[in-house]
Amino acid sequence: MSGMSFVITMDASEVNKTLGGLLERLKSQKKAFERIAKFLERKFIDHFDRQKGHTGKWKPLSPATIKTRKDKSDRPLINNGD
Secondary structure, three states: OOOOOOOOOOOHHHHHHHHHHHHHHHHHHHHHHHHHHHHHHHHHHHHHHHOEEOOEEOOOOOHHHHHHOOOOOOOOOOOOOO
């Protein structure tokens, strides 16, 4: 069998330039994802505060759920200490 060999010649400045560009794009994506996360966080907080989502008001808790609560609260997401 005859052996094969390869010679690779690289220009380090081009590699560094390409990697630098990739790094900048990743940084800008990070900012975009941080903005999206903040937006979603505000939306979730708003939905819980108003007990309402994008499809309308939340359904009331069922009588069975209310019965199992220590304080018999009919309000969703109330921490009753359990």
